[in-house]
Amino acid sequence: MTSKPPTRERILDAATDMFGVRGVDAVSLDMIAADVGVAKQTLLYWFPSKDDLVQAVLVEAASELTIATEAAIRATGDDPLDRIEAVVRAVFRPAVRRPALLGLIREVSRLSPAVGERFHAELRPLVDRAVGYLQKEMDRGRIRQADPRLIAALCYATVTGIATEPELLRSVGWQPTTADLRRLRSELLAFLRAALAPAPRR
Amino acid sequence: MTSKPPTRERILDAATDMFGVRGVDAVSLDMIAADVGVAKQTLLYWFPSKDDLVQAVLVEAASELTIATEAAIRATGDDPLDRIEAVVRAVFRPAVRRPALLGLIREVSRLSPAVGERFHAELRPLVDRAVGYLQKEMDRGRIRQADPRLIAALCYATVTGIATEPELLRSVGWQPTTADLRRLRSELLAFLRAALAPAPRR
DNA sequence: CCACTTGTCTACCATATGGTAGAGAGCGGG
């Protein structure tokens, strides 16, 4: 029954949302505790310090994205552009359900090096595989020739940027309605496809 | 005399850097004051509150980018892809000289609505012109057909994302050397060109 | 029934932060 998720999980959930939306520094342990409906010391019981909590939140976010991504890859055919589209869709879904997820990842650069290091260790295998895959498909001529590492970073920057900058979208008159959301996703996918498609020989 | 820029400017400069790098919340007035070499109350003399300081910093950043952008546009020829490249280069230069600039803009979404509103008012004309321009060039068939508002947002997200995520680049093995920086810029430009070029008729 | 563990709480504390009050230095004009 989901009527009573364990305290630790509820803390982790609330912290993920709040950190992602308002930033780690702007969210105090008291706020999280109030949101969960528990005393601050219960928080500190489960996570001995705020850093520990942040780290746990990041590790879980990374794992969530990794799982979604790998499932998407396994469920898709051979064409690299299709595969990339599947990954983007897979990342978009949790990001929409929980807008804080990607915003949270943007926080990493601000945190203590130790926390950042841990987070990277978590994501490293995923990144390496993605880069390797891009390289292979470039060699086969099914993706535009380029530096696969930077292509990976650029795709990530585009997706994360567009998904975590509500202000940006607002300033071009975008509204967070379902219809606009769908259009955004389809424009994003078209954008990436165009950016990645092999150069047409003229 | 230029040997000792006025206090107000020095405060603004230091605040821009520190806010951009570590985030508004993580930088205290004391830190900025110490960095400038002045008492905190001098800060509060020039900017009656932290919010005022943040706002001033944002307005100046927006103006700096606007000026660089408009100069780049005026100095470039007719082809839209060339023009977009010029703008990206123009934005990249201040962003590299002062890595905090773009990071700062990412902060807007976290601040009080009033501050964000003011910032948008500052940038609105620039955005509107960019969107209008994209629309026009799409009509003329010199840019891939798409929603010009979202294309503007996507380009912005890509550039900002890649320029403000040192962690992201680190995780794909990128180093902030001059050579790597040049390569990054050229890959970014190729990426955008591919994403924006009109669809090749097959 | 007792020792021990688990989980949550109340009561504090040291520190850092944004901000206030007001003094004093230098300076130009009357």
Place this chain on the structure above:
DNA sequence: CCCGCTCTCTACCATATGGTAGACAAGTGG
């Protein structure tokens, strides 16, 4: 010479924050 203005400072303050100490209740095993 003194008034008032600009600018910077020292001295505080109220609050919020991350974190510690330890009490208390509810199991759980022997």
